[in-house]
Amino acid sequence: MSRFLSLLAIAGFGALLSTPAMAQEMPEHGVFIMNSLLFLFGGVLVMFMACGFCMLEVGLVRAKNTTMQLTKNVALFSIAAIGYYAIGYNLMYPLGSWSVDGILSGVMGVAAMEAVGVAPEAADDLSYASTASDYFFQLMFCAATASIVSGTVAERIKLWPFLLFTLILTALIYPFQASWKWGGGFLDEMGFLDFAGSTVVHSVGGWAALAGALVLGARTGKYRDGRVVPMPGANLPLATLGMFILWLGWFGFNGGSQLAMGTISDVADVSRIFSNTNAAAAGGALVALIMTQLMYKKADLTMVLNGALAGLVSITAEPLTPSLGMATIIGGIGGAIVVFSVPLLDKFKIDDVVGAIPVHLIAGIWGTLAVVITNPDANLGTQVTGIVVVGAFTFIVSWVVWTILKLTVGIRVSEEDELAGLDTAELGMEAYPEFSRQG
Amino acid sequence: MKYIVAIIQPGRLSAVHDALMAIGIEGLTTSEVQGYGRQKGKTEVYRGTEYTVNFLPKVKVEVAVDDKQVEGACDAIKSAAESGKIGDGKIFVLDIHSAIRIRTGETGSSAL
Numbered sequence: 177m178s179r180f181l182s183l184l185a186i187a188g189f190g191a192l193l194s195t196p197a198m199a200q201e202m203p204e205h206g207v208f209i210m211n212s213l214l215f216l217f218g219g220v221l222v223m224f225m226a227c228g229f230c231m232l233e234v235g236l237v238r239a240k241n242t243t244m245q246l247t248k249n250v251a252l253f254s255i256a257a258i259g260y261y262a263i264g265y266n267l268m269y270p271l272g273s274w275s276v277d278g279i280l281s282g283v284m285g286v287a288a289m290e291a292v293g294v295a296p297e298a299a300d301d302l303s304y305a306s307t308a309s310d311y312f313f314q315l316m317f318c319a320a321t322a323s324i325v326s327g328t329v330a331e332r333i334k335l336w337p338f339l340l341f342t343l344i345l346t347a348l349i350y351p352f353q354a355s356w357k358w359g360g361g362f363l364d365e366m367g368f369l370d371f372a373g374s375t376v377v378h379s380v381g382g383w384a385a386l387a388g389a390l391v392l393g394a395r396t397g398k399y400r401d402g403r404v405v406p407m408p409g410a411n412l413p414l415a416t417l418g419m420f421i422l423w424l425g426w427f428g429f430n431g432g433s434q435l436a437m438g439t440i441s442d443v444a445d446v447s448r449i450f451s452n453t454n455a456a457a458a459g460g461a462l463v464a465l466i467m468t469q470l471m472y473k474k475a476d477l478t479m480v481l482n483g484a485l486a487g488l489v490s491i492t493a494e495p496l497t498p499s500l501g502m503a504t505i506i507g508g509i510g511g512a513i514v515v516f517s518v519p520l521l522d523k524f525k526i527d528d529v530v531g532a533i534p535v536h537l538i539a540g541i542w543g544t545l546a547v548v549i550t551n552p553d554a555n556l557g558t559q560v561t562g563i564v565v566v567g568a569f570t571f572i573v574s575w576v577v578w579t580i581l582k583l584t585v586g587i588r589v590s591e592e593d594e595l596a597g598l599d600t601a602e603l604g605m606e607a608y609p610e611f612s613r614q615g
Numbered sequence: 616m617k618y619i620v621a622i623i624q625p626g627r628l629s630a631v632h633d634a635l636m637a638i639g640i641e642g643l644t645t646s647e648v649q650g651y652g653r654q655k656g657k658t659e660v661y662r663g664t665e666y667t668v669n670f671l672p673k674v675k676v677e678v679a680v681d682d683k684q685v686e687g688a689c690d691a692i693k694s695a696a697e698s699g700k701i702g703d704g705k706i707f708v709l710d711i712h713s714a715i716r717i718r719t720g721e722t723g724s725s726a727l
Contacts, residue, residue, distance in 0.1 A: 404664040405666065406661035406664045474660060476662060476663075478661070518662050519662070531662070
């Protein structure tokens with residue numbers, strides 16, 4: 177960061193600040209620097225969402241699956257870094273070189289950065305940002321998509337088959353469909369709008385998770401004699417910490433997706449996005465709080481956590497154009513979606529341990545539709561087309577991959593191991609050994 | 616010598632402790648336990664699904680006392696643990712065959 181700050185001064189940013197009365201544009205290098213700074217700052221915030229997902233999931237699983245959930249989250253984040261580097265980045269950003277126009281990138285191979293100490297004239301795109309800052313920022317989105325899946329399939333999936341799926345998701349499934357919108361592909365050409373990824377990131381994670389939950393089946397004992405058996409999470413303080421970390425990270429997720437901070441209007445827009453993102457989370461949390469109190473006579477913290485996250489997902493497709501009030505309402509509807517759809521999934525015996533499908537998939541669809549409320553450039557039919565195309569592709573491919581893994585290596589632990597808990601059965605390591613063992 | 620086992624509401628532990636100290640009971644053992652009596656379990660809602668909590672959290676207090684302290688100890692526990700509502704718990708009194716203080720080897724009442 178410090179290198180950029182000193183560059184900032186050299187670029188004459190200080191002089192700009194000292195003469196506010198003169199309406200002058202940022203020098204070209206200033207734009208490059210500010211944009212890169214936005215990507216690095218935003219990317220760091222989005223990286224911390226990996227911690228948020230991890231804590232949320234660890235809090236909502238039973239204590240006997242804690243170490244496994246921690247292991248999966250560290251591993252998936254690291255695998256995303258490999259998959260996105262090896263194939264994903266260039267698959268997602270063809271920069272105009274398509275092998276199948278608008279559908280399949282023509283650039284294959286590993287991601288490459290600019291040279292060490294690159295001179296301005298040698299930069300890949302001096303009007304935009306440094307390539308490595310863009311890569312760093314986009315990688316974090318890819319990793320977030322993978323994080324969504326791990327919560328849904330928790331407490332019964334084998335470690336290595338899950339990680340294999342993660343590799344395919346981060347190297348191929350996510351970047352391939354993301355190129356259709358963010359790589360300038362056919363969805364982008366159509367006018368499909370998804371600012372920071374209600375569909376491209378969140379619903380994709382949700383669809384992959386849904387396919388996984390269906391192929392994998394519910395946890396043993398979850399649906400018994402026509403009843404739903406709740407399996408309360410072991411650590412609600414950690415789950416709450418995870419939610420707040422995600423809330424924080426989302427400012428980078430949505431704010432950074434402005435992709436520019438080099439002009440007054442861009443900085444003002446990034447600021448709008450931060451504020452709207454916060455408003456939507458608050459709306460989602462409050463609606464879930466009030467609804468669970470009214471429906472069940474007691475407020476349900478786990479639903480409030482999901483509600484805040486659903487609010488965040490709902491505003492992600494269009495965090496810029498809504499007013500603060502409208503952002504609160506859009507997020508609030510996301511919160512309501514969670515309260516209704518969590519029990520609905522149980523009716524279909526789809527066992528989603530942490531509520532990732534209601535939060536990321538269903539609220540993601542809502543958020544993508546909600547773009548038309550405040551953005552005059554959005555078209556409802558186009559939004560629906562984007563949702564259906566991305567959804568069908570991701571769900572079908574994910575279902576096939578999960579099924580192949582199931583038929584070959586197997587994806588589910590034995591019932592005995594599941595009852596014992598994955599920590600001891602799969603890893604031989606308990607999260608809190610001194611609580612259960614003598615000496 | 617008698618062994619008093621009391622199952623009480625967790626929130627009553629410190630009151631019971633104070634009451635036993637006040638009548639000169641020298642030591643006690645407690646543990647967190649789960650169970651139910653006539654109260655049965657209770658119904659809660661988790662993520663939109665009703666479920667029954669069959670085993671409610673209680674605290675078990677165990678005290679070994681001399682015969683002449685039994686009535687006082689039971690009264691102390693009863694009055695300190697009583698809220699008048701169902702679920703207050705129970706007190707059981709058992710005979711002690713023998714008692715040994717590990718450090719000194721004393722036996723009988725002097726080991727208590």
